[in-house]
Amino acid sequence: MRIKNILIAHTGSSAFASSLDYAVKIAVRREAWLTAVYGNTNSYFDQVLELTPELTKKLGSVRADRIAQARELFESEVTAAGMSDRARFLMPEDVGKLSPAEIARHFDFVVTGFHPNRPADEYRAVSPDIIALQSGRPVLVVPEGYAATGLADHALVAWDGKRAAARALNDAMSVLEEKPRKVSVVTIGDLLRDTPAAISISTHLERHGVEANFIQVRDSGRDIARTIQKTADEIGAKLIVMGAYEHSKFSQDIFGGVTHDVVRFSSVPVFMSH
Template identity: 30%
Template structure:
Protein backbone atom coordinates (compact mmCIF):
# COMPACT_ATOMS: atom_id res chain seq x y z
CA UNK A 1 0.00 0.00 0.00
CA UNK A 2 1.10 3.56 -0.70
CA UNK A 3 -0.18 7.08 -0.47
CA UNK A 4 -0.64 8.50 -3.97
CA UNK A 5 -2.00 11.96 -3.10
CA UNK A 6 -0.96 14.12 -0.14
CA UNK A 7 -2.99 17.27 0.56
CA UNK A 8 -1.16 19.87 2.68
CA UNK A 9 -3.19 22.63 4.31
CA UNK A 10 -1.19 25.88 4.23
CA UNK A 11 -1.96 29.29 5.71
CA UNK A 12 -0.08 32.38 7.00
CA UNK A 13 0.84 30.57 10.23
CA UNK A 14 4.55 30.67 11.14
CA UNK A 15 4.66 26.85 11.10
CA UNK A 16 3.46 26.61 7.51
CA UNK A 17 6.97 26.18 6.09
CA UNK A 18 7.68 23.33 8.50
CA UNK A 19 4.34 21.77 7.55
CA UNK A 20 5.23 22.08 3.86
CA UNK A 21 8.66 20.50 4.39
CA UNK A 22 7.05 17.59 6.27
CA UNK A 23 4.49 17.13 3.47
CA UNK A 24 7.23 17.20 0.83
CA UNK A 25 9.17 14.49 2.62
CA UNK A 26 6.05 12.38 3.08
CA UNK A 27 5.00 12.75 -0.57
CA UNK A 28 8.52 12.05 -1.79
CA UNK A 29 8.71 8.92 0.32
CA UNK A 30 5.74 7.42 -1.54
CA UNK A 31 6.26 9.18 -4.87
CA UNK A 32 2.89 10.83 -4.24
CA UNK A 33 1.29 13.86 -5.85
CA UNK A 34 1.47 16.84 -3.48
CA UNK A 35 -1.33 19.41 -3.38
CA UNK A 36 -0.85 22.63 -1.45
CA UNK A 37 -4.21 24.08 -0.41
CA UNK A 38 -3.91 27.62 0.91
CA UNK A 39 -6.44 29.68 2.82
CA UNK A 40 -6.11 32.19 5.66
CA UNK A 41 -8.19 32.15 8.80
CA UNK A 42 -10.25 35.14 7.67
CA UNK A 43 -12.89 36.94 9.75
CA UNK A 44 -16.29 37.69 8.26
CA UNK A 45 -15.83 40.76 6.06
CA UNK A 46 -19.12 42.20 7.30
CA UNK A 47 -17.50 42.84 10.68
CA UNK A 48 -15.42 45.62 9.15
CA UNK A 49 -18.47 47.50 7.95
CA UNK A 50 -20.45 47.54 11.17
CA UNK A 51 -18.32 50.41 12.52
CA UNK A 52 -18.02 53.77 10.79
CA UNK A 53 -14.70 54.09 8.97
CA UNK A 54 -14.03 50.35 9.00
CA UNK A 55 -13.87 49.91 5.22
CA UNK A 56 -10.28 51.24 4.81
CA UNK A 57 -9.06 48.82 7.47
CA UNK A 58 -10.64 45.92 5.61
CA UNK A 59 -9.00 47.05 2.38
CA UNK A 60 -5.63 47.17 4.13
CA UNK A 61 -6.26 43.75 5.64
CA UNK A 62 -7.03 42.33 2.18
CA UNK A 63 -3.78 43.78 0.82
CA UNK A 64 -1.85 42.06 3.61
CA UNK A 65 -3.61 38.76 2.90
CA UNK A 66 -2.84 38.95 -0.81
CA UNK A 67 0.83 39.53 -0.01
CA UNK A 68 0.89 36.56 2.36
CA UNK A 69 -0.75 34.33 -0.23
CA UNK A 70 1.69 35.36 -2.96
CA UNK A 71 4.63 34.68 -0.65
CA UNK A 72 3.23 31.28 0.33
CA UNK A 73 2.70 30.30 -3.31
CA UNK A 74 6.25 31.28 -4.24
CA UNK A 75 7.58 29.32 -1.25
CA UNK A 76 5.54 26.28 -2.33
CA UNK A 77 6.84 26.28 -5.90
CA UNK A 78 10.39 26.99 -4.74
CA UNK A 79 10.25 23.99 -2.42
CA UNK A 80 9.01 21.77 -5.25
CA UNK A 81 11.82 22.93 -7.52
CA UNK A 82 14.36 22.34 -4.77
CA UNK A 83 13.45 18.65 -4.47
CA UNK A 84 12.57 18.12 -8.14
CA UNK A 85 8.94 17.26 -7.45
CA UNK A 86 5.73 18.14 -9.28
CA UNK A 87 2.82 19.53 -7.32
CA UNK A 88 -0.40 21.49 -7.46
CA UNK A 89 -1.31 24.81 -5.82
CA UNK A 90 -4.90 25.68 -4.86
CA UNK A 91 -5.82 28.90 -3.06
CA UNK A 92 -9.03 30.23 -1.54
CA UNK A 93 -9.49 33.81 -0.44
CA UNK A 94 -11.82 32.88 2.39
CA UNK A 95 -12.03 30.49 5.30
CA UNK A 96 -11.56 27.13 3.59
CA UNK A 97 -13.24 24.65 5.92
CA UNK A 98 -15.70 23.31 3.36
CA UNK A 99 -13.29 23.42 0.36
CA UNK A 100 -10.68 21.56 2.41
CA UNK A 101 -13.19 18.91 3.43
CA UNK A 102 -14.28 18.45 -0.19
CA UNK A 103 -10.74 18.30 -1.57
CA UNK A 104 -9.50 15.98 1.17
CA UNK A 105 -12.03 13.35 0.07
CA UNK A 106 -9.99 12.96 -3.10
CA UNK A 107 -6.66 12.60 -1.29
CA UNK A 108 -5.09 9.71 0.58
CA UNK A 109 -4.09 11.83 3.55
CA UNK A 110 -4.49 15.43 4.68
CA UNK A 111 -1.65 17.17 6.54
CA UNK A 112 -2.71 19.96 8.91
CA UNK A 113 -1.27 21.83 11.88
CA UNK A 114 -2.17 21.75 15.55
CA UNK A 115 -3.47 25.02 16.95
CA UNK A 116 -0.92 27.12 18.85
CA UNK A 117 -2.51 27.95 22.23
CA UNK A 118 -0.84 31.39 22.11
CA UNK A 119 -2.59 32.22 18.82
CA UNK A 120 -5.74 34.31 19.20
CA UNK A 121 -7.42 32.01 16.65
CA UNK A 122 -6.52 28.85 18.60
CA UNK A 123 -10.12 27.94 19.43
CA UNK A 124 -11.18 28.48 15.82
CA UNK A 125 -8.32 26.36 14.52
CA UNK A 126 -9.10 23.48 16.91
CA UNK A 127 -12.78 23.52 15.93
CA UNK A 128 -11.66 23.56 12.30
CA UNK A 129 -9.52 20.46 12.85
CA UNK A 130 -12.33 18.71 14.70
CA UNK A 131 -14.72 19.39 11.83
CA UNK A 132 -12.26 18.17 9.19
CA UNK A 133 -11.46 14.98 11.12
CA UNK A 134 -15.15 14.23 11.63
CA UNK A 135 -16.43 15.02 8.14
CA UNK A 136 -13.67 14.52 5.57
CA UNK A 137 -13.81 10.72 5.58
CA UNK A 138 -10.02 10.69 5.20
CA UNK A 139 -7.13 10.37 7.66
CA UNK A 140 -5.89 13.70 8.99
CA UNK A 141 -2.21 13.92 9.92
CA UNK A 142 -1.95 16.60 12.62
CA UNK A 143 1.48 18.12 13.24
CA UNK A 144 2.43 19.64 16.61
CA UNK A 145 2.58 23.43 16.95
CA UNK A 146 6.09 23.41 18.46
CA UNK A 147 9.36 21.55 18.12
CA UNK A 148 11.18 20.00 15.19
CA UNK A 149 9.10 18.04 12.68
CA UNK A 150 10.45 14.77 11.34
CA UNK A 151 8.66 12.76 8.67
CA UNK A 152 10.64 9.60 9.41
CA UNK A 153 7.81 7.85 11.29
CA UNK A 154 10.20 5.11 12.42
CA UNK A 155 8.81 4.37 15.88
CA UNK A 156 5.00 4.31 15.72
CA UNK A 157 2.54 3.70 18.53
CA UNK A 158 -1.01 2.58 17.79
CA UNK A 159 -3.52 3.71 20.41
CA UNK A 160 -5.68 0.61 20.37
CA UNK A 161 -9.04 0.10 22.09
CA UNK A 162 -10.74 -2.27 19.66
CA UNK A 163 -13.09 0.43 18.36
CA UNK A 164 -14.24 1.07 14.80
CA UNK A 165 -12.30 4.34 14.79
CA UNK A 166 -9.07 2.66 15.92
CA UNK A 167 -9.46 -0.05 13.27
CA UNK A 168 -9.94 2.55 10.56
CA UNK A 169 -6.89 4.47 11.75
CA UNK A 170 -4.75 1.33 11.52
CA UNK A 171 -5.85 0.70 7.93
CA UNK A 172 -5.35 4.35 6.99
CA UNK A 173 -1.84 4.31 8.46
CA UNK A 174 -0.80 1.01 6.86
CA UNK A 175 1.64 2.58 4.34
CA UNK A 176 3.56 4.07 7.28
CA UNK A 177 3.24 0.99 9.48
CA UNK A 178 4.65 -1.26 6.74
CA UNK A 179 7.85 0.79 6.55
CA UNK A 180 8.33 1.62 10.24
CA UNK A 181 11.26 0.19 12.19
CA UNK A 182 9.23 -0.24 15.38
CA UNK A 183 5.46 -0.49 15.89
CA UNK A 184 3.84 -0.78 19.30
CA UNK A 185 0.17 -1.49 19.95
CA UNK A 186 -0.63 0.34 23.18
CA UNK A 187 -3.78 -0.17 25.20
CA UNK A 188 -4.65 2.37 27.90
CA UNK A 189 -6.63 0.60 30.62
CA UNK A 190 -9.09 2.92 32.39
CA UNK A 191 -10.80 0.20 34.42
CA UNK A 192 -8.64 0.81 37.52
CA UNK A 193 -7.78 -2.84 37.66
CA UNK A 194 -4.70 -4.93 36.98
CA UNK A 195 -6.58 -7.98 35.71
CA UNK A 196 -5.81 -9.86 32.48
CA UNK A 197 -4.16 -7.35 30.13
CA UNK A 198 -6.24 -5.81 27.39
CA UNK A 199 -9.47 -7.81 27.76
CA UNK A 200 -12.04 -7.54 24.97
CA UNK A 201 -9.95 -5.33 22.71
CA UNK A 202 -9.38 -7.79 19.85
CA UNK A 203 -5.62 -7.60 20.39
CA UNK A 204 -4.95 -11.01 18.80
CA UNK A 205 -6.94 -10.03 15.73
CA UNK A 206 -5.03 -6.78 15.21
CA UNK A 207 -1.82 -8.78 15.63
CA UNK A 208 -2.90 -11.11 12.80
CA UNK A 209 -3.91 -8.18 10.60
CA UNK A 210 -0.58 -6.43 11.01
CA UNK A 211 1.33 -9.67 10.54
CA UNK A 212 -0.46 -10.19 7.21
CA UNK A 213 1.07 -6.87 6.12
CA UNK A 214 4.51 -7.94 7.34
CA UNK A 215 4.37 -5.46 10.24
CA UNK A 216 6.18 -6.77 13.30
CA UNK A 217 4.71 -5.34 16.48
CA UNK A 218 5.09 -5.47 20.20
CA UNK A 219 2.38 -4.79 22.73
CA UNK A 220 2.19 -2.56 25.75
CA UNK A 221 -0.33 -1.51 28.34
CA UNK A 222 -0.59 1.51 30.57
CA UNK A 223 -3.16 2.63 33.10
CA UNK A 224 -5.19 5.78 33.48
CA UNK A 225 -7.60 6.85 36.19
CA UNK A 226 -10.37 7.58 33.68
CA UNK A 227 -11.22 8.05 30.01
CA UNK A 228 -10.76 11.79 30.51
CA UNK A 229 -7.07 11.40 31.41
CA UNK A 230 -6.25 8.58 28.96
CA UNK A 231 -4.96 11.08 26.40
CA UNK A 232 -2.45 12.52 28.84
CA UNK A 233 -1.31 9.00 29.70
CA UNK A 234 -0.84 8.22 26.01
CA UNK A 235 1.22 11.37 25.36
CA UNK A 236 3.37 10.68 28.42
CA UNK A 237 3.95 7.06 27.35
CA UNK A 238 5.00 8.18 23.87
CA UNK A 239 7.54 10.61 25.32
CA UNK A 240 9.01 8.07 27.72
CA UNK A 241 9.37 5.39 25.07
CA UNK A 242 10.91 7.48 22.30
CA UNK A 243 8.10 7.17 19.74
CA UNK A 244 7.88 9.69 16.89
CA UNK A 245 4.36 9.06 15.54
CA UNK A 246 0.90 8.19 16.87
CA UNK A 247 -1.96 6.40 15.11
CA UNK A 248 -5.34 6.81 16.78
CA UNK A 249 -9.05 6.65 16.16
CA UNK A 250 -10.81 9.98 16.63
CA UNK A 251 -13.84 10.58 18.80
CA UNK A 252 -14.84 7.12 19.88
CA UNK A 253 -16.93 9.07 22.42
CA UNK A 254 -19.36 11.81 21.34
CA UNK A 255 -17.65 15.14 20.59
CA UNK A 256 -19.65 17.02 23.21
CA UNK A 257 -18.41 14.64 25.88
CA UNK A 258 -14.76 15.24 25.04
CA UNK A 259 -15.27 19.00 24.84
CA UNK A 260 -16.91 18.95 28.26
CA UNK A 261 -14.81 16.36 30.06
CA UNK A 262 -11.74 15.83 27.91
CA UNK A 263 -10.51 12.65 26.26
CA UNK A 264 -7.90 11.11 24.01
CA UNK A 265 -8.79 12.97 20.79
CA UNK A 266 -8.95 16.35 22.49
CA UNK A 267 -5.60 15.75 24.20
CA UNK A 268 -3.97 14.79 20.91
CA UNK A 269 -5.39 17.80 19.06
CA UNK A 270 -4.19 20.18 21.76
CA UNK A 271 -1.09 18.65 23.33
CA UNK A 272 0.53 15.89 21.25
CA UNK A 273 4.25 16.54 20.78
CA UNK A 274 4.67 14.21 17.77
CA UNK A 275 2.68 13.89 14.53
CA UNK A 276 -0.66 12.11 14.94
CA UNK A 277 -2.72 10.33 12.28
CA UNK A 278 -6.39 10.57 13.26
CA UNK A 279 -9.24 8.72 11.58
CA UNK A 280 -12.94 8.74 12.34
Protein backbone atom coordinates in the same frame (compact mmCIF):
# COMPACT_ATOMS: atom_id res chain seq x y z
CA MET B 1 -3.93 2.76 1.54
CA ARG B 2 -1.52 3.68 -1.24
CA ILE B 3 -0.28 7.24 -0.80
CA LYS B 4 -0.09 8.99 -4.17
CA ASN B 5 -2.13 12.17 -3.76
CA ILE B 6 -1.48 14.41 -0.73
CA LEU B 7 -3.19 17.64 0.28
CA ILE B 8 -1.46 20.10 2.57
CA ALA B 9 -3.85 22.55 4.21
CA HIS B 10 -2.34 25.89 5.18
CA THR B 11 -3.21 26.75 8.77
CA GLY B 12 -2.83 30.50 8.42
CA SER B 13 0.24 30.69 10.62
CA SER B 14 3.88 29.71 10.88
CA ALA B 15 2.81 26.11 11.55
CA PHE B 16 2.63 25.79 7.77
CA ALA B 17 6.43 25.64 7.49
CA SER B 18 6.82 22.49 9.60
CA SER B 19 3.83 20.73 8.03
CA LEU B 20 5.10 21.60 4.54
CA ASP B 21 8.55 20.22 5.32
CA TYR B 22 7.07 16.93 6.53
CA ALA B 23 4.62 16.67 3.64
CA VAL B 24 7.43 17.13 1.12
CA LYS B 25 9.40 14.31 2.78
CA ILE B 26 6.38 12.00 2.48
CA ALA B 27 5.73 12.98 -1.15
CA VAL B 28 9.37 12.35 -2.10
CA ARG B 29 9.39 8.98 -0.32
CA ARG B 30 6.15 7.88 -1.97
CA GLU B 31 6.71 9.56 -5.35
CA ALA B 32 3.36 11.22 -4.72
CA TRP B 33 1.66 14.40 -5.91
CA LEU B 34 1.50 17.27 -3.43
CA THR B 35 -1.16 19.97 -3.55
CA ALA B 36 -1.37 22.91 -1.15
CA VAL B 37 -4.43 25.00 -0.36
CA TYR B 38 -4.72 28.10 1.78
CA GLY B 39 -7.37 27.61 4.45
CA ASN B 40 -10.63 29.06 3.18
CA THR B 41 -11.68 30.22 6.64
CA ASN B 42 -12.36 33.46 8.46
CA SER B 43 -11.42 34.44 11.98
CA TYR B 44 -13.89 34.61 14.84
CA PHE B 45 -13.71 38.39 14.70
CA ASP B 46 -14.44 38.45 10.96
CA GLN B 47 -17.54 36.38 11.56
CA VAL B 48 -18.91 38.20 14.62
CA LEU B 49 -17.91 41.83 14.21
CA GLU B 50 -19.39 44.12 11.57
CA LEU B 51 -16.19 45.40 9.97
CA THR B 52 -15.92 48.68 8.09
CA PRO B 53 -15.13 48.55 4.35
CA GLU B 54 -11.70 50.05 5.08
CA LEU B 55 -10.84 47.40 7.64
CA THR B 56 -12.20 44.65 5.41
CA LYS B 57 -9.96 45.87 2.61
CA LYS B 58 -6.95 45.97 4.91
CA LEU B 59 -7.60 42.43 6.15
CA GLY B 60 -7.94 41.30 2.54
CA SER B 61 -4.57 42.82 1.75
CA VAL B 62 -2.96 41.06 4.73
CA ARG B 63 -4.50 37.74 3.63
CA ALA B 64 -3.23 38.22 0.08
CA ASP B 65 0.29 38.84 1.42
CA ARG B 66 0.13 35.67 3.54
CA ILE B 67 -1.02 33.62 0.57
CA ALA B 68 1.82 35.00 -1.54
CA GLN B 69 4.36 34.16 1.19
CA ALA B 70 2.95 30.65 1.60
CA ARG B 71 3.05 30.04 -2.14
CA GLU B 72 6.63 31.27 -2.36
CA LEU B 73 7.68 28.95 0.47
CA PHE B 74 5.81 26.02 -1.10
CA GLU B 75 7.41 26.51 -4.51
CA SER B 76 10.84 26.89 -2.94
CA GLU B 77 10.49 23.65 -0.94
CA VAL B 78 9.15 21.50 -3.79
CA THR B 79 11.79 22.85 -6.19
CA ALA B 80 14.56 22.01 -3.72
CA ALA B 81 13.10 18.51 -3.39
CA GLY B 82 13.07 18.07 -7.18
CA MET B 83 9.33 17.49 -7.41
CA SER B 84 8.00 20.67 -9.05
CA ASP B 85 6.32 18.58 -11.74
CA ARG B 86 4.20 16.84 -9.07
CA ALA B 87 3.27 19.89 -7.00
CA ARG B 88 0.69 22.65 -7.14
CA PHE B 89 -0.41 25.52 -4.90
CA LEU B 90 -4.13 26.22 -5.20
CA MET B 91 -5.19 29.85 -5.06
CA PRO B 92 -8.56 30.96 -3.64
CA GLU B 93 -9.98 31.38 -7.15
CA ASP B 94 -9.07 27.74 -7.87
CA VAL B 95 -11.29 26.36 -5.11
CA GLY B 96 -14.05 28.96 -4.87
CA LYS B 97 -16.25 28.44 -1.83
CA LEU B 98 -15.20 24.85 -1.19
CA SER B 99 -14.15 24.19 2.39
CA PRO B 100 -10.89 22.38 3.21
CA ALA B 101 -12.91 19.29 4.19
CA GLU B 102 -14.70 19.25 0.83
CA ILE B 103 -11.40 19.65 -1.01
CA ALA B 104 -9.80 16.89 1.10
CA ARG B 105 -12.25 14.26 -0.20
CA HIS B 106 -10.35 14.23 -3.48
CA PHE B 107 -7.02 13.22 -1.87
CA ASP B 108 -5.53 10.23 -0.05
CA PHE B 109 -4.93 12.16 3.13
CA VAL B 110 -4.30 15.63 4.50
CA VAL B 111 -1.23 17.13 6.16
CA THR B 112 -1.75 20.23 8.27
CA GLY B 113 -0.11 22.08 11.13
CA PHE B 114 -1.13 23.02 14.62
CA HIS B 115 -0.07 25.93 16.81
CA PRO B 116 -1.09 25.25 20.44
CA ASN B 117 0.48 28.43 21.78
CA ARG B 118 -1.94 30.69 19.92
CA PRO B 119 -5.42 30.01 21.35
CA ALA B 120 -7.01 32.88 19.42
CA ASP B 121 -5.72 31.45 16.15
CA GLU B 122 -7.83 28.31 16.57
CA TYR B 123 -10.72 30.35 15.15
CA ARG B 124 -8.73 31.20 12.02
CA ALA B 125 -6.80 28.00 11.45
CA VAL B 126 -7.85 25.08 9.32
CA SER B 127 -9.14 22.74 12.01
CA PRO B 128 -7.61 19.25 11.64
CA ASP B 129 -10.36 17.60 13.68
CA ILE B 130 -13.09 19.19 11.55
CA ILE B 131 -11.33 18.03 8.36
CA ALA B 132 -11.09 14.46 9.69
CA LEU B 133 -14.73 14.56 10.79
CA GLN B 134 -16.21 16.01 7.61
CA SER B 135 -13.93 14.77 4.84
CA GLY B 136 -13.76 11.04 5.48
CA ARG B 137 -9.99 11.27 5.00
CA PRO B 138 -7.18 10.74 7.51
CA VAL B 139 -5.30 13.81 8.70
CA LEU B 140 -1.65 14.08 9.72
CA VAL B 141 -1.13 16.95 12.15
CA VAL B 142 2.43 18.29 12.44
CA PRO B 143 3.26 20.44 15.49
CA GLU B 144 4.53 23.95 14.91
CA GLY B 145 8.31 24.03 14.81
CA TYR B 146 8.63 20.26 14.44
CA ALA B 147 11.78 19.33 12.57
CA ALA B 148 12.87 15.86 11.56
CA THR B 149 15.73 14.69 9.38
CA GLY B 150 13.54 11.86 8.09
CA LEU B 151 10.15 10.23 8.50
CA ALA B 152 9.07 8.56 11.73
CA ASP B 153 10.93 5.33 12.45
CA HIS B 154 8.78 4.46 15.49
CA ALA B 155 4.98 4.70 15.52
CA LEU B 156 2.72 4.48 18.56
CA VAL B 157 -0.78 3.17 17.83
CA ALA B 158 -3.36 4.15 20.46
CA TRP B 159 -5.75 1.19 20.45
CA ASP B 160 -9.07 1.01 22.30
CA GLY B 161 -10.85 -1.43 20.01
CA LYS B 162 -13.42 1.13 18.87
CA ARG B 163 -14.49 2.13 15.37
CA ALA B 164 -12.33 5.25 15.02
CA ALA B 165 -9.19 3.46 16.22
CA ALA B 166 -9.81 0.63 13.74
CA ARG B 167 -10.25 3.15 10.94
CA ALA B 168 -7.03 4.97 11.87
CA LEU B 169 -5.05 1.74 12.13
CA ASN B 170 -6.09 0.53 8.68
CA ASP B 171 -5.69 3.99 7.09
CA ALA B 172 -2.12 4.01 8.42
CA MET B 173 -1.36 0.37 7.57
CA SER B 174 0.82 1.13 4.55
CA VAL B 175 2.90 3.36 6.82
CA LEU B 176 3.11 0.78 9.60
CA GLU B 177 4.13 -1.94 7.12
CA GLU B 178 7.26 -0.08 6.04
CA LYS B 179 10.52 -1.56 7.21
CA PRO B 180 12.42 -1.01 9.44
CA ARG B 181 9.72 1.10 11.17
CA LYS B 182 9.05 0.04 14.76
CA VAL B 183 5.41 -0.17 15.88
CA SER B 184 4.15 -0.05 19.47
CA VAL B 185 0.48 -0.63 20.24
CA VAL B 186 -0.62 1.03 23.46
CA THR B 187 -3.76 -0.05 25.30
CA ILE B 188 -5.17 1.06 28.62
CA GLY B 189 -6.61 -1.56 30.94
CA ASP B 190 -7.26 -5.23 30.11
CA LEU B 191 -8.54 -4.70 26.58
CA LEU B 192 -6.20 -7.15 24.82
CA ARG B 193 -6.64 -9.84 27.46
CA ASP B 194 -10.39 -9.87 26.84
CA THR B 195 -10.06 -10.38 23.05
CA PRO B 196 -9.87 -13.93 21.59
CA ALA B 197 -6.48 -14.56 19.95
CA ALA B 198 -8.08 -15.61 16.65
CA ILE B 199 -9.50 -12.14 16.08
CA SER B 200 -7.00 -10.04 17.99
CA ILE B 201 -5.37 -6.88 16.69
CA SER B 202 -1.99 -8.59 17.06
CA THR B 203 -3.10 -11.31 14.60
CA HIS B 204 -4.32 -8.64 12.17
CA LEU B 205 -0.98 -6.83 12.31
CA GLU B 206 1.03 -10.06 11.98
CA ARG B 207 -0.84 -10.91 8.77
CA HIS B 208 0.25 -7.55 7.41
CA GLY B 209 3.85 -8.33 8.30
CA VAL B 210 3.90 -5.84 11.18
CA GLU B 211 5.80 -7.06 14.23
CA ALA B 212 4.35 -4.86 16.92
CA ASN B 213 5.36 -4.36 20.51
CA PHE B 214 2.34 -4.28 22.82
CA ILE B 215 2.30 -1.96 25.80
CA GLN B 216 -0.48 -2.30 28.35
CA VAL B 217 -0.92 0.69 30.62
CA ARG B 218 -2.75 0.11 33.87
CA ASP B 219 -6.04 2.01 33.97
CA SER B 220 -5.45 4.38 36.85
CA GLY B 221 -8.17 6.82 35.90
CA ARG B 222 -5.62 9.35 34.68
CA ASP B 223 -6.15 11.55 31.67
CA ILE B 224 -5.93 9.27 28.61
CA ALA B 225 -4.43 11.97 26.38
CA ARG B 226 -1.62 12.60 28.83
CA THR B 227 -1.04 8.85 29.15
CA ILE B 228 -0.64 8.56 25.37
CA GLN B 229 1.73 11.53 25.24
CA LYS B 230 3.77 10.33 28.22
CA THR B 231 4.10 6.84 26.75
CA ALA B 232 5.14 8.25 23.37
CA ASP B 233 7.86 10.29 25.07
CA GLU B 234 9.07 7.33 27.15
CA ILE B 235 9.41 4.92 24.22
CA GLY B 236 10.72 7.53 21.77
CA ALA B 237 7.81 7.29 19.32
CA LYS B 238 7.96 9.80 16.46
CA LEU B 239 4.37 9.33 15.27
CA ILE B 240 1.05 8.78 17.05
CA VAL B 241 -1.75 6.94 15.23
CA MET B 242 -5.20 7.29 16.78
CA GLY B 243 -8.92 7.51 16.11
CA ALA B 244 -10.57 10.91 16.05
CA TYR B 245 -13.68 11.74 18.06
CA GLU B 246 -15.29 8.48 19.05
CA HIS B 247 -17.96 10.64 20.69
CA SER B 248 -19.64 13.64 19.10
CA LYS B 249 -17.59 16.70 18.23
CA PHE B 250 -20.06 18.82 20.22
CA SER B 251 -19.59 16.83 23.42
CA GLN B 252 -15.82 16.95 23.05
CA ASP B 253 -15.90 20.71 22.54
CA ILE B 254 -17.97 21.12 25.71
CA PHE B 255 -16.33 18.56 27.97
CA GLY B 256 -12.94 18.15 26.35
CA GLY B 257 -11.68 15.06 24.57
CA VAL B 258 -8.70 12.81 23.95
CA THR B 259 -8.30 13.76 20.29
CA HIS B 260 -8.16 17.50 20.86
CA ASP B 261 -5.80 17.21 23.83
CA VAL B 262 -3.37 14.87 22.06
CA VAL B 263 -3.23 17.06 18.95
CA ARG B 264 -2.96 20.25 20.98
CA PHE B 265 -0.06 19.14 23.16
CA SER B 266 1.77 16.46 21.15
CA SER B 267 5.42 17.09 20.38
CA VAL B 268 5.35 14.65 17.43
CA PRO B 269 3.05 14.30 14.38
CA VAL B 270 -0.37 12.75 14.96
CA PHE B 271 -2.11 10.64 12.28
CA MET B 272 -5.85 10.48 12.94
CA SER B 273 -9.01 9.21 11.25
CA HIS B 274 -12.67 9.45 12.12
